[in-house]
Amino acid sequence: MRIGVNVHLLSTTHTGIQHYIRALVPELVAQATSHEVVLYGEPSQLSIPAGRQVQWVPASRPLRSGTHRVLWEQTVLPRLLNRDRIDVFFSPAFILPMRWHGVGVVTVHDLNFEVSPETIHPVRRAYLRRITRRSVHRARKVIAISRSTASDITRLYGVPAEKVAVIPYGLDAIFTPENAHTLEPMVRLRYSLPERFLLFVGTLEPRKNLPRLLDAYALARQRAELPPLVLVGAPGWQHERISAQAVRLGIRECLVLAGYIPREALPGVYAAASALLYPSLYEGFGLPPLEAMGCGTPVLASSTSAMPEVVGDAGILADPYSAQAIAEGILRITQDEPLRRQLVEHALERAKQFRWESAAQSTLRVLEDAYSS
Template identity: 40%
Template sequence: MEIGIDASRLAVSQRTGTENYAYQVIRGLFRADRTNRYTLYFNGPPPRGLFDALPPRWKIRAIPFSRLWTHIRLSLEMLLHRPRVLFVPAHVVPLVHPRTAVTIHDLGYLFYPEAHRRFSRWYLQASTRWSARQARRIIAVSAATAHDIVEHTGVKADKIRVVHHGYDARFKRVTDEAHIKAAKQRIGLLPSERYVLYVGTIQPRKNLVRLIEAWAKLGEEVTGYKLVLGGKPGWLYADIYAKVRILGLEGYVSLPGYIEDDDLPALYSGASLFAFVSLYEGFGMPALEALACGTPTLVSNTSSLPEIVGDAAILCDPEDVDSIANALRQGLTDEALRERLQIAGPEQAVKFSWQRCAEETLAVLLEASKA
């Protein structure tokens, strides 16, 4: 059977979120399926060295097009060279398509519209509803997201399969202090500096303004710590940078930009606490990575995050600055809790794996091919 995959998300040099998901699932499928044939569709030349080597029965099809690639160029490809089933790893099914399975990561634009530009809200709503209705099967990355899809797109639950993300095996406790210090220096920290870490895109939905306000509220209680907000700027990021200046926290909050993947395990491991107080998450990959590294972790009590962290993290109300501040204080000062979380985190993380994700995704693709 011929399976096509929209691999356009991989044509970037710095993978986050949905790009990393697509990359990891495809790598997992290399190992999970030794029977079917695959074509990876790119909207331009794939980055050099993206995959060490393609397995037998896999090929790359680069079909450049300047605008509306999914709905025009990929649609044309589906018309001319139709696979048995198409896998779309991120939301948007082309106008012309064969039997399709699509991954819907979240519906955050519905719950927090103010965190998105007007056009982005309209496009996300229209494309997600279209994709959900056109696909033969929908992959939801959490039970919370599956519930949201049923509630807000009008599709039936029997069309949806929950397939959790995994995490890369390199995310584990780093004990080499020299490695941790070197990674800290690369993001502008002193080797001996203590810090609370956030990793993710710098955008409103991540609730970083309230996290910064909570940090300011703690004042002298966090003397000797720095709040590190690691990630590339996303949409509507300016207010987040401005909040640091307005509160006079330039020396206490660091915004180092995108953190290289190779440095993440060391930086998670070196952090006193990982804080991920997002308003809404379809899954919450950085929280899982932090758990795997044994870092005491603080997350929001909303959407998918309680489902992912289980009892291995501190929960807070992301819309209440006092709740965030109290949780930060607890995570930094309650030694018995910190010790428990350092053990519980890796135990929770091993429930998730990219290989299992790929195998379950393959099962959904086979279902879609017959639906």
């Protein structure tokens, strides 16, 4: 079987989806020893396991923007798949080429643009709605990264449940207490982190629920002395509203906008934090809570979408639509030391359940099933 995989999304910004490709595809290549693998992308963007041969097909010219990539996927890629006699094409991020009529498998990471449309830029929302709906119906199989996302796909798009396979993300090997504590001193110094702090990690955009997190933090500060709140992440749509809101709430001096921090340094950031606060409105999975759990950092996350599947009983779950509920969670996770110890113990055990090796094994089975069905 000849498997084609589109990895061109690696040429764009660093998000959870790009990380999914970087973590999953090398494992998939390592396990697909009885198949040929063709990767559509730049060889410099992905590390392939030693001893495994793959065929690389780069674009004839650099795909410098999302628009260029979309045009390439819908016009050039279908011709390449036919030329290369691909048996199964795997798209790890939402989109199948509409002009290719072979066997396709697509991963859907979330349907935020359907569930919380107001949190997505209108142009991006319109494109994702149209192309994702068409892709999941054209695909032979659909991979969802959580039961929550699988439910959304069947409910909103009418895709039969038996067509959707749930394959969760894995946890990178760098997110361990040992590595986290080794990195912590360097990370504290390099990024000028406070001695104690509460942490948020993620793109600074509306769906991450930062306005309500700031409201909750301000409420909790009225009842207890709290460490500063550090926001780690690249600026996203409407990010400029964060500082203005903090000023209105009188907490600007307690807010640290640390900006983007490279992934390899994040274990040290988690280790330095007193807790991770992640009351996102909607997540297809929720990597930051899992990463924090792997490092032994207490987690407060939303009680909605996929986050209960990830966190389980290893964190505090709060209603993301209630600033009061989030504030209560902040007080519990900062003031109740026996609870904190219990959460860390449970988190370290739960984090071991999420492995990229297992995700790759399951993905390969889906590709094989799609080809044979």
